[in-house]
Amino acid sequence: MKYYIIAGEASGDLHGSNLMKALYKEDANADIRFWGGDLMESVGGTLVSHYKERAFMGFFEVIMNLSKVLGFIKFCKKDIAQFKPDVLILIDNSGFNLRVAKWAKEQGFKTNYYISPQVWASRASRVKDIKRDIDTMFVILPFEKEFYEKYDYKVTFVGHPLIDGIAGRKQVEEVAFRKEYDLTDKPIIALLPGSRKQEITKMLSVMLSLIDDFSDYQFVIAGAPSQDFSFYQSIIGNRKVSFISNKTYDLLSVSYAALVGSGTATLETALFNVPQVVCYKGGNISYQIAKRIITLKFISLVNLIMDREVVKELIQNDFNEKNLKIELTKILDDTYREKLFLEYLDLVKKLGGKGASEKVAKQIVSDLKKEVN
Structure with a gap:
């Protein structure tokens, strides 16, 4: 057929x-x-x-x-x-x-x-x-x-098909992964600013502004397959950050925390059991239009499915260096992380079987x- x-x-x-x-x-x-x-x-x-x-x-x-x-x-x-x-x-x-x-x-x-x-x-x-x-x-x-x-x-x-996609993937050997991409032994904070140029431009520079404040960690950008490294480089400048293209799942599997653009990536990050801060900043005209027609309480799939705030969302003007630093600090705290992991378990149950x-x-x-x- x-x-x-x-x-x-x-x-x-x-x-x-x-x-x-x-x-x-x-x-x-x-x-x-x-x-x-x-x-x-x-x-x-x-x-x-x-x-x-x-x-x-x-x-x-x-x-x-x-x-x-x-x-x-x-x-x-x-x-x-x-x-x-x-x-x-x-x-x-x-x-x-x-x-x-x-x-x-x-x-x-x-x-x-x-x-x-x-x-x-x-x-x-x-x-x-x-x-x-x-x-x-x-x-x-x-x-x-x-x-x-x-x-x-x-x-x-x-x-949800993500359950199969993540469960069926080949497991990453962390030591080999870090060696392949010249990563240190510091805990990884993954940066997932999206896949489109507009959203990456709006969000990546704010994410990168935290590097100096969290020197005990290494920041790694998850590059989208649809974008060339030269585009990211124009935003990265001289900042000390690693870049790995088209390996988001491998990166999440070895990450300690993540800063994530809204969308499917928020659910993917949760299914990898990685604490996250959800970020969104769009063009002003598009945002003003969206704000008037979207009736949801949340923008992340994690919170929508759970019908309550499980992960913090920083939207538009709230997405700034000061707020992002506060929220990233929270998800690095052991007590906060333990509570979040329990929420993630409930999330998986709600999503149904494979x-x-x-x-x-x-x-x-x-x-x-x-x-x-």
Whole structure:
């Protein structure tokens, strides 16, 4: 059978790659065409467009690049029409995918969505469009099922794919890792400022301002695969900091603490049992717009899932050198850390069991076989 998958950003590429592996297990003759990244391409199938080409952040930035975005959507529709898939699988990336879904449903294509748009965070009115355009929705956060039930829309909770991704990874030998990247024996404070240039620019310099105040530790930047070192170097300057690209999980596995940009990275850090401070600072126009339409109490997935403040969030103007120093000091304290580790255990329980990608693949293939028979 023929599958067309659309994923955006590094996280979508990760989850898309695991889903593709599961699809190939369920359907040995699967013909997969996709929008994604290096991880998905390494599994097989045909890459149509790399997510790096579509990496725009924030409302204002998207508007400034609107013509490019619309061009990608037009090309995507044409490519789907030519490929004629048995099912269209959309992964997160709602700004792009919901537009494609509307057209695809009108054309009679079967539409599945894996990793729901964050309609629970803002613009809940989109649920009406989702009910109209999406045949099957697979959700990965426990509260999403309850959210959709309020709108009389049945979805399938499959658990969070990060649990599998982290559990299944090859373990890092710490001594060898430190030697490979010329790291000292000091405890590591990992810096995860995000993957897009706009967010890295806004946050990394503030994170780096703490280096001299924590000389008993070494700071290591987790470089995003979508950005070259030369870009980071322009922000680092002469500061004494290590840089490791495209090895975030390996870095977290040996880290003592972390300063993390909001998003999936906050959950990843928690699943590696690393105490963290959550940081966010966006462009002023984008932030002002977001503040008016986002109704959530928290921005980190950790706090959203637990429905209380487990990790500290420093947002926009609160994200400054003074506050960051205070919060980093806290997560380095043994008593504070012990309490946080217990919270992390509760978090894992809430996320459900393993096998999210396998559950999604099995249902997709099973549904298609039923239609054929």
